[in-house]
Amino acid sequence: MPASPIGPELQRLIDLLAKMPGFGPRSAKRAALYLLKKREPVMRPLAFALDDAANKVKACSVCGNWDSIDPCAVCADIDRDNTVLCVVQDVADLWALERAGAHKGRYHVLGGLLSPLDGVGPDDLNMGALIARVTGGAITEVVLALPSTVDGQTTAHYLTEHLENGTVTVTRLSQGVPVGGELDYLDEGTLAAAMRSRRPF
Amino acid sequence: MPASPIGPELQRLIDLLAKMPGFGPRSAKRAALYLLKKREPVMRPLAFALDDAANKVKACSVCGNWDSIDPCAVCADIDRDNTVLCVVQDVADLWALERAGAHKGRYHVLGGLLSPLDGVGPDDLNMGALIARVTGGAITEVVLALPSTVDGQTTAHYLTEHLENGTVTVTRLSQGVPVGGELDYLDEGTLAAAMRSRRPF
Structure with a gap:
């Protein structure tokens, strides 16, 4: 077994990136290479933003939304x-x-x-x-x-x-045909619900 | 214009995530929410791994591969x-x-x-x-x-x-690599076959 061309620091970064939704091992490698090319404009700011958000963003005690202020901006909006x-x-x-x-x-x-x-x-x-x-x-x-x-x-x-x-x-919320949706592509349950709750035009 | 439900720390995180290849504004939001739910197992380690790799990973002075050691693991493999x-x-x-x-x-x-x-x-x-x-x-x-x-x-x-x-x-590499294709996207079998049947240029 030859040595991996990917060092431990990089491999750990790739493994963590691969856990994100929508990412797999290969797209995580591509993202890691992209980030290494953009160290100052993206990689370091992203590291800081992750740490900053992990420290400051909390669930709002009133509604449960995530924000860095409590009550959150939505609850505080008069x-x-x-x-x-x-x-x-x-x-x-x-x-x-x-x-x-x-x-x-x-x-x-x-x-x-x-x-x-x-x-x-x-x-x-x-x-x-x-x-x-x-x-x-x-x-x-x-x-x-x-x-x-x-x-x-x-x-x-x-x-x-x-x-x-x-x-x-x-x-x-009402159930029915999505705006811009084609009837042909809708499932039977949605179509039946839309027909049941039809309204005057 | 009502206040945004997303605070500045979160918005900055989402904007940076959206710059990664394969990510857009919507998938970046999904990733940010996922990370906030996994602060200790993923979010903080990812912040550390990004910073650590940004500091330690350098281009190998011999071949140009990225690694935290110089010469890189491939060059150092006897x-x-x-x-x-x-x-x-x-x-x-x-x-x-x-x-x-x-x-x-x-x-x-x-x-x-x-x-x-x-x-x-x-x-x-x-x-x-x-x-x-x-x-x-x-x-x-x-x-x-x-x-x-x-x-x-x-x-x-x-x-x-x-x-x-x-x-x-x-x-x-032999023809077998699709015209206009990038190596990174090829399957291993095609890559191996192309390497085996390499020809004088």
Whole structure:
């Protein structure tokens, strides 16, 4: 077995890069070579930014979003509607809704979904804080922006049971044909749901 | 304009991740969220590995390979054949040939290709050292493992003119390398076959 042409420092870097989503061993090698060519403009700043973010970025104590300030920028924004609360599975979903400009109220990040099969119960998620927020506050509508999966449905049912009362309405995102989507490429479940909830044109 | 849900530390991390090959703004966000969830096992070690490699990994003074030792592990390996020298464009190509186990001799990394149109001449590449290595040493064969592109052919012609003499034969990888293809993207079998059937240039 000849000596590897890749030294231990480089190999460790490649192994760590290969753990990132979308990267494998070969793309990690390409990324490592790219970074070595861009040491000052990219590689060192990236090392610093990783360390800096690992130290400073925390989960917001109110909603669970990730930010370097607490409460986070979304919770601290006084121009948002305090009566509508949007519940999401993950920070990525919060960012997606913000990118779409789809929601002007507040958020709550669960950090996962109920999954009896995987042993994930209410205490494993950011749910106690959600129930306290809804029962103790000015909120009149809770929008469940959860995935249309079995676990998403389970979580939605659980939350509806615990949150809906005389003053709070629970809603969920509509299901249907994606904007720009071709019917031919859609799965049967989505098509059936879109047909069931058809609306006047 | 509402406040962004992504703080400045996170945004800087995402912007830097998005510069890596194969990453765009959206996959960089996904990677940043993944890293924040894996702070101790991946994020901090990656920050350290980037900084460590940026400090320690240098171009080998003999062949131009990247390693933390100089001469690099390939040059320092006493079991390799000193009479056959393989010339490659880039470190990635050296790694690809090593991965294929296609070459048991020495290497020389040019760091690019001659490109009259882009103003890249012999002085911009690691060529003086190559000519000195070949004329002053035990080398009897120089294998040009360069891409089958116009610039690769130009470089191969130039090197053949300057390297071939009574004791040194210049060969090249056999056709089998797809025209316009980069070595780094080839499968090992094709690389090994091309190395076996190398022919006089």
